[in-house]
Amino acid sequence: MGKFGVFEIVLILCIVLLLFGGKKIPELMKGLGQGIKEFKDASKGDENKPTVSKENQIEEK
Numbered sequence: 001m002g003k004f005g006v007f008e009i010v011l012i013l014c015i016v017l018l019l020f021g022g023k024k025i026p027e028l029m030k031g032l033g034q035g036i037k038e039f040k041d042a043s044k045g046d047e048n049k050p051t052v053s054k055e056n057q058i059e060e061k
Helices: 006-020 024-043 054-060
Strands: none
Touching: 006 024
Protein backbone atom coordinates (compact mmCIF):
# COMPACT_ATOMS: atom_id res chain seq x y z
CA MET A 1 0.00 0.00 0.00
CA GLY A 2 1.38 3.39 -0.91
CA LYS A 3 3.44 2.15 -3.85
CA PHE A 4 2.23 2.90 -7.34
CA GLY A 5 2.55 0.20 -9.96
CA VAL A 6 2.50 0.58 -13.70
CA PHE A 7 -1.24 -0.06 -13.87
CA GLU A 8 -2.03 2.69 -11.35
CA ILE A 9 0.17 5.23 -13.14
CA VAL A 10 -1.41 4.43 -16.52
CA LEU A 11 -4.88 4.67 -14.99
CA ILE A 12 -4.11 8.09 -13.47
CA LEU A 13 -2.68 9.34 -16.78
CA CYS A 14 -5.80 8.18 -18.63
CA ILE A 15 -8.08 9.95 -16.16
CA VAL A 16 -6.04 13.17 -16.46
CA LEU A 17 -6.17 12.92 -20.25
CA LEU A 18 -9.95 12.48 -20.17
CA LEU A 19 -10.48 15.37 -17.75
CA PHE A 20 -8.23 17.97 -19.35
CA GLY A 21 -7.86 16.88 -22.96
CA GLY A 22 -4.72 16.64 -25.05
CA LYS A 23 -4.35 20.36 -25.70
CA LYS A 24 -4.62 21.49 -22.08
CA ILE A 25 -2.00 19.12 -20.61
CA PRO A 26 1.09 20.91 -22.07
CA GLU A 27 -0.21 24.20 -20.68
CA LEU A 28 -0.66 22.63 -17.26
CA MET A 29 2.85 21.15 -17.31
CA LYS A 30 4.33 24.50 -18.38
CA GLY A 31 2.61 26.23 -15.48
CA LEU A 32 3.78 23.54 -13.09
CA GLY A 33 7.37 23.90 -14.32
CA GLN A 34 7.28 27.68 -13.92
CA GLY A 35 5.88 27.31 -10.42
CA ILE A 36 8.64 24.91 -9.42
CA LYS A 37 11.28 27.24 -10.89
CA GLU A 38 9.89 30.23 -8.99
CA PHE A 39 9.81 28.20 -5.79
CA LYS A 40 13.45 27.15 -6.22
CA ASP A 41 14.49 30.74 -6.95
CA ALA A 42 12.64 31.99 -3.87
CA SER A 43 14.09 29.28 -1.65
CA LYS A 44 17.64 30.29 -2.58
CA GLY A 45 17.17 33.43 -0.53
CA ASP A 46 18.63 36.85 -1.14
CA GLU A 47 21.40 35.74 -3.50
CA ASN A 48 19.83 37.43 -6.52
CA LYS A 49 18.87 40.67 -4.78
CA PRO A 50 21.17 43.62 -5.43
CA THR A 51 22.99 44.75 -2.35
CA VAL A 52 24.27 48.18 -1.45
CA SER A 53 28.04 48.23 -1.23
CA LYS A 54 29.74 49.40 1.95
CA GLU A 55 31.12 52.46 0.15
CA ASN A 56 27.60 53.58 -0.81
CA GLN A 57 26.39 53.06 2.76
CA ILE A 58 29.19 55.24 4.14
CA GLU A 59 28.54 58.00 1.57
CA GLU A 60 24.83 58.07 2.41
CA LYS A 61 25.48 58.68 6.12
